Amino acid sequence: MKRKDRGVDPIPWWLKTLGVIVALYFILPTLVVIPLSFSADQSFQFPPTEFSLRWYQNFFTNPVWLGSLGNSLLVAVLAALLATMVGTAAAVGLSRLTGRLAGFARTLLMVSMVTPAIVVAVAIYITFLQWHLTGSLGGYVLAHAAIGVPFVLVAVTSALGGFDPKLLRASASLGASPVRSFIRVTMPLISRGILSGAIFAFVTSFDEVVIALFLRSPTFQTLPVQMYNSVTFELDPTISASSSLVVVVVTAIFLVPQLLGNRKKTR
Amino acid sequence: MTTTSRTRRAPAPSWLLLVPALGLLAAILLVPLGQSLLRSVGSPDFTLDHYTSLFTDGVTLTVLGRTAQTAIIVTLVTFLLGYPYAYLMTRVGPRMRGVLLTIVLIPFWTSVMARNFAWIILLQRGGPVQSVFEFFGAGNVVFYGSAVGVTVAMCQVLLPFMVLPLFSSLGSIDRKLLLAARGLGSPPLVAFWKIYWPLSRGGVVSGLILVFTLSLGFYVTPALLGSPQQSLIAQLLAQRTTQLLDFAGAGALGMLVLVVTLVLVAWANRFGGSISAIGAVAVTPTKDNS
Numbered sequence: 001m002k003r004k005d006r007g008v009d010p011i012p013w014w015l016k017t018l019g020v021i022v023a024l025y026f027i028l029p030t031l032v033v034i035p036l037s038f039s040a041d042q043s044f045q046f047p048p049t050e051f052s053l054r055w056y057q058n059f060f061t062n063p064v065w066l067g068s069l070g071n072s073l074l075v076a077v078l079a080a081l082l083a084t085m086v087g088t089a090a091a092v093g094l095s096r097l098t099g100r101l102a103g104f105a106r107t108l109l110m111v112s113m114v115t116p117a118i119v120v121a122v123a124i125y126i127t128f129l130q131w132h133l134t135g136s137l138g139g140y141v142l143a144h145a146a147i148g149v150p151f152v153l154v155a156v157t158s159a160l161g162g163f164d165p166k167l168l169r170a171s172a173s174l175g176a177s178p179v180r181s182f183i184r185v186t187m188p189l190i191s192r193g194i195l196s197g198a199i200f201a202f203v204t205s206f207d208e209v210v211i212a213l214f215l216r217s218p219t220f221q222t223l224p225v226q227m228y229n230s231v232t233f234e235l236d237p238t239i240s241a242s243s244s245l246v247v248v249v250v251t252a253i254f255l256v257p258q259l260l261g262n263r264k265k266t267r
Numbered sequence: 268m269t270t271t272s273r274t275r276r277a278p279a280p281s282w283l284l285l286v287p288a289l290g291l292l293a294a295i296l297l298v299p300l301g302q303s304l305l306r307s308v309g310s311p312d313f314t315l316d317h318y319t320s321l322f323t324d325g326v327t328l329t330v331l332g333r334t335a336q337t338a339i340i341v342t343l344v345t346f347l348l349g350y351p352y353a354y355l356m357t358r359v360g361p362r363m364r365g366v367l368l369t370i371v372l373i374p375f376w377t378s379v380m381a382r383n384f385a386w387i388i389l390l391q392r393g394g395p396v397q398s399v400f401e402f403f404g405a406g407n408v409v410f411y412g413s414a415v416g417v418t419v420a421m422c423q424v425l426l427p428f429m430v431l432p433l434f435s436s437l438g439s440i441d442r443k444l445l446l447a448a449r450g451l452g453s454p455p456l457v458a459f460w461k462i463y464w465p466l467s468r469g470g471v472v473s474g475l476i477l478v479f480t481l482s483l484g485f486y487v488t489p490a491l492l493g494s495p496q497q498s499l500i501a502q503l504l505a506q507r508t509t510q511l512l513d514f515a516g517a518g519a520l521g522m523l524v525l526v527v528t529l530v531l532v533a534w535a536n537r538f539g540g541s542i543s544a545i546g547a548v549a550v551t552p553t554k555d556n557s
Contacts, residue, residue: 011355011358011359015351015354015355015358016355018348018351018352018355019351019352019355019367022348022349022351022352022426023352023367023370025348025423025426026370026371026373026374026423026426027370027373028389029377029382029385029386029389029420029423030373030377030381030382030385032385032388032389032395033381033384033385033388036388044387044388044391045393046388046389046394046395047395082291085287086287086288086290086291087288089284089285089287089288090284090285090287090288090289092284093280093281093282093283093284093285094285096281097281097282105285105289108289108292109288109289109292111292111296111529112292112296114480114528114529114532115296115525115528115529116483116484116501116524116525116528117484117486118484118486118501118504118505118521118524119300119484119504119521119524119525119528120296120299120300121486121505122303122504122505122508122517122521123296123299123300123302123303123518123521124295124296124299125508125509126299126302126303126306126508126514126517127298127299127302127303128299142291142294142295143295145291145295146291146292146294146295146296149288149291149292153288178280203376207378207379207380208379209379209380209487210486210487214505214508214509224378224379224380227380227381227384228380228487228491231383231384231387231491232490232491239380239384240384242381243378243380243381243384243385244381246378246380246381247377247378247381250376250377250378251376251377254376
């Protein structure tokens, strides 16, 4: 039956070819930066003529690059923490609420996902000028946490979808306070959703460049901003090492929940 | 503790849980955008001059037209590549579908700066793309600093937003309908056009609107890969803010872009392809692998 099915309705060759081409279009640009990062050339020539580790060496010894990396990590960790806390609370709250007002609150919390980054960046920039938050750690953390919230909300809401509220009633009937019930019952069951939301918030902040470009100052800038500078003002090939590191680290970060998910599935 | 008192008390803490998130959102998004709106209509006296000058200053309309043109081209290209790809995803086995879905999500994962840097390398003078064109006898094609280069790079990032709504729409179409039409003597193209295409239209419309909307706000890609003479609306907005310090004019332009975006997103929402739904696919990609 199956073989007959295939004979009657095969996937045409041109469709397969097009699929391969589109897949390459998705993958190739990312793969270019990795060989380039091992180049010995001062220019951005591709493919490289000679290979070396000099751009990695420069990345890890140059205080400007290292400082930007440190700033980015700090901002991303704090922004992800803040976004995860307020986002998880909001997701739990929304899961218990129905009605038009709750729907409106959810839309409002999701809205930063669809507003163009440049519009938000410009508005935040002018307001933060008045609040003296440009170029400060606090300003970056607040702005990046705000755009990270939708990811946490989506991830935790989807985890709560499989959560049985009867469990909370059971735990309350056994004498647990709401807080204790949340920590002992809800949290373990939605921990994967929280983790995945936190990872997305972290990566969103770590990779964010438009708002960061407006909030930057000579004393405080993040890695994407330094990468932006290195192709616009300085033409510093260290960006190739930086790009490869970011691509590899972010891919590894995303594979963690994937692998966790697979392990759970096979169990 | 009766049940009635418990149900009456339940909503209050639930709303309280929303306070921190709404507070953060209000401080970081709503207040700045609200201030921006106030500035755009004149802080001391109400005026719409900043809005009317958008249409009369000669520059803004040109840039808006160019942005719309770029967005339309990007939308069409992603559609022409995305539709067959999404269709292919519905045809292959579950394992291959997982691979194809993971590949679609790669542009989501890869760093904005790394991706744009990669396109600079590929499209630069003497770069791999030019070499390929040279090989085919068109030596003098340089895409770096041109609208074509910007389009090529934008399409790659935006393809997931086309493929994902299309995949969810095409995946729910019963292919037996198509086979039945063929069995009744309909040529493949007619069967596709009369049966498959109408059923896929919801996903098509939401994909088209999403990609068009998102491409309106691109800043980094045109700034790095395009030329200053070919700037798009986002660059104009940045320039008015940081170089001309025309906060009121920038506010009016920003509001225009924001309103157009939100209207289009709300429209796309009606076809079930909201950006938040796609965010959900991106955040929980494992769910679809089974």
